[in-house]
Amino acid sequence: MVISLNEPAIDDVAVTRQVILQRAGGRNRGFFAAVSDAWIRRVQLYMDIFGNPEHIGPSIVTDENSGKFINLYLSPKIDSAQKVEVLDIIRQHGLDYCPSCGEDGYPRTLDHYLPKEKFPEFSILSRNLVPMCDTCQGEKLSKTVTDDGEKIFLHPYYDRLDNIQVLVAQIIPPFTSGTITRLGINHDLQPVDLRQLCGRHFQEIGIDSRYDRYFQQQYLRIKKLFAQARTVANIDLNDVINDVSQFKRMASFKSVNSWDHVFYSSVIKNTPLLQYLASGDLAIVG
Numbered sequence: 001m002v003i004s005l006n007e008p009a010i011d012d013v014a015v016t017r018q019v020i021l022q023r024a025g026g027r028n029r030g031f032f033a034a035v036s037d038a039w040i041r042r043v044q045l046y047m048d049i050f051g052n053p054e055h056i057g058p059s060i061v062t063d064e065n066s067g068k069f070i071n072l073y074l075s076p077k078i079d080s081a082q083k084v085e086v087l088d089i090i091r092q093h094g095l096d097y098c099p100s101c102g103e104d105g106y107p108r109t110l111d112h113y114l115p116k117e118k119f120p121e122f123s124i125l126s127r128n129l130v131p132m133c134d135t136c137q138g139e140k141l142s143k144t145v146t147d148d149g150e151k152i153f154l155h156p157y158y159d160r161l162d163n164i165q166v167l168v169a170q171i172i173p174p175f176t177s178g179t180i181t182r183l184g185i186n187h188d189l190q191p192v193d194l195r196q197l198c199g200r201h202f203q204e205i206g207i208d209s210r211y212d213r214y215f216q217q218q219y220l221r222i223k224k225l226f227a228q229a230r231t232v233a234n235i236d237l238n239d240v241i242n243d244v245s246q247f248k249r250m251a252s253f254k255s256v257n258s259w260d261h262v263f264y265s266s267v268i269k270n271t272p273l274l275q276y277l278a279s280g281d282l283a284i285v286g
């Protein structure tokens with residue numbers, strides 16, 4: 001995740017108790033009564049260890065009973081505690097970017113940070129439910145840790161990256177031939193554990209190829225912009241710097257980890273590129 005989110009202001013233990021109470025009249029009342037204490041302990045553990053898959057231990061739910069928990073998420077009754085107090089609230093997130101990758105757009109799905117298939121008891125835990133774009137979700141699937149047992153994905157509620165630009169890009173000459181971009185993790189990002197986690201996260205969601213396509217298009221657009229500007233007025237290096245600075249600032253209002261901000265911050269740091277935009281041959285722009 002590149003954009004941190006506020007932890008939900010939801011009392012997950014209280015909601016879990018309500019869900020258990022609501023099951024008291026249902027088909028699985030005996031099952032939920034028997035599992036209630038263990039379930040609440042798991043909810044508490046999740047919060048204590050910040051959902052870290054390295055420390056969560058195996059699920060308490062057997063395969064034959066996993067559907068009983070997963071159905072609470074997939075088919076909640078309209079007045080159920082999990083729908084009213086968790087699912088409806090998390091779905092009203094109002095985001096216009098994906099917290100996992102930073103790409104623009106309304107994240108339409110909720111991802112279970114710890115997958116519901118592996119950890120059914122966290123199916124309706126608010127802190128385990130994260131808005132995410134379809135592409136990221138398709139890459140993340142049910143992965144949690146590497147073969148060495150290391151956590152793969154940033155947790156948007158617990159891994160704080162506020163105001164830290166995680167990805168840095170570099171546009172490499174020759175500038176006339178489109179973009180050759182190097183994308184990497186910001187070396188100033190500390191501590192090193194967090195930097196390594198960011199590396200695993202971005203590798204697993206396939207950020208390189210996704211950014212590359214975006215950069216190619218964005219680079220063509222900025223060349224077109226200055227090519228057109230130069231047909232109607234004389235512009236110099238300062239004009240280019242001012243314009244790109246404004247674009248960068250605008251993007252930072254969304255997040256320093258929005259794709260636009262990563263792009264414009266790479267342009268503004270690149271003096272040869274700025275000079276090229278001010279006075280170089282932009283003729284390849286169609």
Ligand SMILES: [Zn+2]
Binds near residue numbers: 098099101103132134
């Ligand atoms: Zn995404």
